[in-house]
Amino acid sequence: MTTDLPTPTSDPIGPSPAPSAPLYSPARVRQLLTQHGLRPTKSLGQNFLIDGNILRAIAEAGLSGGPAQGTPVLEIGPGLGVLTREIATRGAQVTALEKDEKLRPVLAETLAGLDVQVVWGDALDFDYASLPPGTRVVANLPYYITGVLLSRFMHAPAIVSATVLVQKEVGQRLASKPGDDNYGFLSALAALYGSVRHVRDVPKGAFFPAPDVTSSVIRLDFDRSAPLPPRELLKFIESALGHRRKTLRNNLRMIGHQGAAIDAALEALGLRPDVRAEDVPLDTLRDLAGRLGVLG
Incomplete structure (x- = not known):
């Protein structure tokens, strides 16, 4: 893994009027995509949240257990900024990693006036050791690299928890215990680094476009007082x-x-x-x- 994003760039977000419709509204999502000439890219796992209740549940689960104000949060793949905005408006300091440069004008609009730093580049190339201590990950992870990213979160001492949207099947594996049908190396890895809590399942209709599978919100808490497993x-x-x-x-x-x-x-x-x-x-x-x- 490289120590930095290749040619890293980051965008602080400046002031702009807030849209009248909620950002997670299906009509607002379609408007943004049309306005900027965009369509969701399947190869990047772009499925945008359009359910306000799910959105709030993810943010609450991710920021629970401590004061939200000033908490460093890392998000992977902010997309249109729906979840990013929900986290930032609760007082967190958000760093969002985004690979798709076509989303620059959208995020400049949707995250205006918030304490958000957008870093442009591939999450697989990011230096997770550079994060401030006490960082929480809150993200709708691209499903095709979920396992790799979870492993990197576990190995990054600065990350204390990860509240993530994953495929339901992956969520079941993460939460499984020895003797369960879904128990495997991912289950063992999660248990070695801390604990896993199933927050809730998420139906396909909570996204636009709808994915092929049901999703789950899972929170992993990492025990940073223990030495890393050899x-x-x-x-x-x-x-x-x-x-x-x-x-x-x-x-x-x-x-x-x-x-x-x-x-x-x-x-x-x-x-x-x-x-x-x-x-x-x-x-x-x-x-x-x-x-x-x-x-x-």
């Missing part, structure tokens, strides 16, 4: 959970551990030889990694 542990857990239909023993043999050592470690931890990793608590997987010499 890279070796992350790789071990990812490999252990890599093939759901295989036993934990077979998955570990695939990455080079000897059968006899695995058998001895499983027995010492009271695990069946045919146990699957998705049924094993995280603390037990950590103990197993230690017994197999993964953690040094």
